[in-house]
Amino acid sequence: MTSLAIRKKNVPSRPRGGLAVAKLRFVTGVTVPLLLYESLAIFVLGWAFLLMFYDYSPGRLGGPILGLGGSNPFVGVQNFVEMLTGRSVRAVLFRTSLRNTLIFAFAVLPLNLLITLPLAWLLESISRYKTLYRTIYFMPVLTSSVGVALIWMSMYDPQAGWLNAILRLLGARPVAWLSDPRAGLAGVSVAMWAVILAYLWQDYGYNMVIFIAALQGVPQELKEMAMIDGATSWRIFTRIVIPLIRPTLLFVCVMTMLSSFQVFDIIQVMTNGGPNNQTQVLLLDIYKNAFRYQSMGWAAAESFVLFLIVMIVTVVQMRVLRTSWEY
Amino acid sequence: MNAIQALPTQSRRYHARHRRYRKYLQQGLAYLLLTAGLSFTLLPFLMMIFSSFKTNTEALRVPPTFWPQHFTLENYLKILNDPKLPLSRFYLNSTLVAVFNVCSTLFTSSLVGYLFAKFEFPGKRLLFGWFLTTMMIPMQITMIPSYLILAKLGLINSLAGLVIFSAVDAFGIFMMRQFCETLPTELLDAARIDGTSEWQIYWRIVLPQLGAPLATLGILGFMANWNAYLWPMIVLQKIEVRTLPVILTWFNSTHTGQPAVVMAATVLIVMPILIVFMFFQRWIVQGFTMTGFK
Numbered sequence: 338m339t340s341l342a343i344r345k346k347n348v349p350s351r352p353r354g355g356l357a358v359a360k361l362r363f364v365t366g367v368t369v370p371l372l373l374y375e376s377l378a379i380f381v382l383g384w385a386f387l388l389m390f391y392d393y394s395p396g397r398l399g400g401p402i403l404g405l406g407g408s409n410p411f412v413g414v415q416n417f418v419e420m421l422t423g424r425s426v427r428a429v430l431f432r433t434s435l436r437n438t439l440i441f442a443f444a445v446l447p448l449n450l451l452i453t454l455p456l457a458w459l460l461e462s463i464s465r466y467k468t469l470y471r472t473i474y475f476m477p478v479l480t481s482s483v484g485v486a487l488i489w490m491s492m493y494d495p496q497a498g499w500l501n502a503i504l505r506l507l508g509a510r511p512v513a514w515l516s517d518p519r520a521g522l523a524g525v526s527v528a529m530w531a532v533i534l535a536y537l538w539q540d541y542g543y544n545m546v547i548f549i550a551a552l553q554g555v556p557q558e559l560k561e562m563a564m565i566d567g568a569t570s571w572r573i574f575t576r577i578v579i580p581l582i583r584p585t586l587l588f589v590c591v592m593t594m595l596s597s598f599q600v601f602d603i604i605q606v607m608t609n610g611g612p613n614n615q616t617q618v619l620l621l622d623i624y625k626n627a628f629r630y631q632s633m634g635w636a637a638a639e640s641f642v643l644f645l646i647v648m649i650v651t652v653v654q655m656r657v658l659r660t661s662w663e664y
Numbered sequence: 665m666n667a668i669q670a671l672p673t674q675s676r677r678y679h680a681r682h683r684r685y686r687k688y689l690q691q692g693l694a695y696l697l698l699t700a701g702l703s704f705t706l707l708p709f710l711m712m713i714f715s716s717f718k719t720n721t722e723a724l725r726v727p728p729t730f731w732p733q734h735f736t737l738e739n740y741l742k743i744l745n746d747p748k749l750p751l752s753r754f755y756l757n758s759t760l761v762a763v764f765n766v767c768s769t770l771f772t773s774s775l776v777g778y779l780f781a782k783f784e785f786p787g788k789r790l791l792f793g794w795f796l797t798t799m800m801i802p803m804q805i806t807m808i809p810s811y812l813i814l815a816k817l818g819l820i821n822s823l824a825g826l827v828i829f830s831a832v833d834a835f836g837i838f839m840m841r842q843f844c845e846t847l848p849t850e851l852l853d854a855a856r857i858d859g860t861s862e863w864q865i866y867w868r869i870v871l872p873q874l875g876a877p878l879a880t881l882g883i884l885g886f887m888a889n890w891n892a893y894l895w896p897m898i899v900l901q902k903i904e905v906r907t908l909p910v911i912l913t914w915f916n917s918t919h920t921g922q923p924a925v926v927m928a929a930t931v932l933i934v935m936p937i938l939i940v941f942m943f944f945q946r947w948i949v950q951g952f953t954m955t956g957f958k
Contacts, residue, residue, distance in 0.1 A: 367776065375798075381810055549953075
C-alpha cells in the first residue's frame with residue numbers, strides 16, 4: 338500500500354534514462370569530490386617525497402616551485418648518506434634516536450605481551466566482577482597521554498615522588514629517574530625504563546581487551562576435554578589456547594610495534610629526549626628538526642627512514658607469525 | 665569384599681574434593697593477581713586525585729602523604745579563576761575540533777564505504793587499493809608538507825587547520841564497506857524500483873542500518889581527536905586556540921614547583937572522558953575490540 342503511494346508520488350522525478358543513469362550519476366557525484374580530495378593526499382605525499390632530496394628550510398625563499406631549489410638546494414641522496422656515515426651533530430643524533438627507538442619498541446613488545454596475555458587469561462577464568470576489572474584496566478587507554486605523562490612525572494619526582502619514597506623505605510638511595518644520565522639498568526638508561534613503564538601502564542589495557550575477546554572465542558569444550566585428559570592449565574594455555582588465538586597474537590604484535598615505533602607524546606612531555614639524548618626517539622627527533630630547527634628536508638628524510646623500518650618490521654612479523662593459520 | 669568395593673568410591677570422592685580445592689585455589693590466585701594489577705592501574709589515578717586536593721607545601725613534602733592532610737579546593741579555584749587560563753574556551757576548542765572531525769569522517773566513511781560495497785564502476789579496485797595504501801602511511805610522513813600547506817593558506821593557529829586533512833578517513837571507509845556489504849541488495853533494488861533516488865537510498869535506507877558501526881566509529885574518533893597531541897601542537901601555536909592536551913603541557917611548564925595545581929589541571933582535563941567511559945564502557949570496549957583501532 339505505502340510502496341504504491343511512494344511510487345505514484347516519485348515516478349515523475351525519476352531521472353530520464355532509467356536506473357543505470359541514476360546509479361552512474363550517484364557514482365560520479367561521490368567519486369569526483371573524492372578523487373579531488375585524494376589528489377590532495379597524493380600531492381602531499383609527492384611533496385614529502387621531494388623534500389627528502391633537498392636541503393629545505395621554510396625560512397628561506399628558495400625556487401619558484403614549492404620553494405624547492407635556489408637557496409633550498411637539491412642535495413640528492415646526501416641526506417641519507419649523512420645519516421648512515423656522517424659525523425655531524427644531527428647525523429649522530431639521528432643514529433642515537435634510531436637506537437633508542439629500537440630499544441623502546443623491542444622492550445615494550447615482550448613486556449606488554451608478558452603482562453597482557455596472562456592477565457587476559459586470568460580475567461577470562463574468573464567467575465565474577467569481570468566487567469569491573471576490565472573497565473579499570475582499560476581506563477589508562479582513554480587517558481590523554483599528556484595526562485599520563487604528568488601523572489607519572491609526579492610519581493618519578495626525585496623529592497616528593499612515590500618511587501623514591503619506596504626506595505628510601507627500603508634503605509636505598511633515591512634516583513633522579515628522569516634526569517640522571519649515569520643511572521642505568523641492563524644497559525638501558527633509567528630514564529628510558531621510566532618512560533617505558535609509563536607507556537606500558539597506558540597501553541596494556543588495550544591489548545588485554547583484544548586478548549579477552551579472542552579468548553572468549555576459544556571453545557569451552559576443547560579446554561574441558563583437555564582437562565579431562567589430565568592436561569594442566571599451563572599445557573592447555575600453551576598447546577590449545579595460544580595456537581587458536583594466533584591471528585590475534587599477530588595483530589597485537591604488529592599494532593604494538595607500530596605504535597611504539599611512533600612513540601612521541603609521553604616522551605616529549607616527560608623528558609623531551611633527555612638526559613643526554615638518552616630518550617630521544619625518532620619521531621621526537623623529526624619533530625625537533627622540522628619545527629624547531631626548520632631543517633625540513635632532513636626531517637623528511639628521517640621520517641622516510643622511520644616509515645621504511647615500520648614497513649619492514651610489519652612484513653617480517655607477518656611472515657613469522659602467519660605460518661599456520663588454518664584452524 | 666567390602667574393602668575392595670569401597671576403594672574406588674573413596675578415591676573418586678577424594679579426587680572430586682581435590683579438584684574442587686584446586687579450582688578454589690586457582691580462582692583465589694587469579695583474583696589475587698588481577699587485584700594486584702588493578703591496584704597498579706588505579707593507584708596513579710588515585711594519587712593524581714588526592715594530590716590535587718593537597719596544599720602546595722604538602723604536595724612537596726618528603727616523604728609524600730597519601731591522603732591530603734589539609735583537604736583544600738584552592739588548586740581548583742585557582743585554575744578556574746585564572747584569567748590567563750580560560751578553561752571553558754579550551755574545552756570548546758577541543759569539542760569543536762572533535763565533533764567536526766567525527767561528523768565529517770562519519771559522513772564520508774559511510775558514503776564512500778557504501779559506494780565501494782554496492783556499486784561497480786571502472787577503477788574501483790584501483791581506488792580502493794589506493795585507500796588501503798594511504799591507511800598504511802603514518803602521519804609523520806605527511807606532517808611536514810601538510811604544515812607547509814596550512815602555512816601557505818594562512819591556517820596556522822586556526823582550528824580549521826585541524827580539520828582539513830581529517831575529512832576522509834581510510835580506516836572508516838574500510839570498516840563501513842565491510843558493514844555495507846552485509847546489507848541486502850534486494851532491499852536497495854526494491855527502493856530503486858519504487859523510484860527512490862540514489863541519494864535518498866543512502867540517506868533513508870543505508871544510513872539508518874549503519875547505526876551501530878557509526879556509533880562505534882564516532883566514539884573512537886572522538887576519543888582519538890580529544891586526546892590528539894602532536895598535530896594540534898604543531899598547528900596551534902597561539903595559546904587561545906589550543907586544545908586541551910596542548911594546554912596541559914603549557915600549563916605544566918608555566919607552573920613548575922606547584923605540583924598540586926598541575927595535578928588539579930590534569931584531573932580537570934583527564935576526568936571528563938573517563939566519566940563518559942564509565943557510562944558507555946561496554947560500547948566503547950566492544951568498539952575497540954571490533955575494530956582494532958586506536
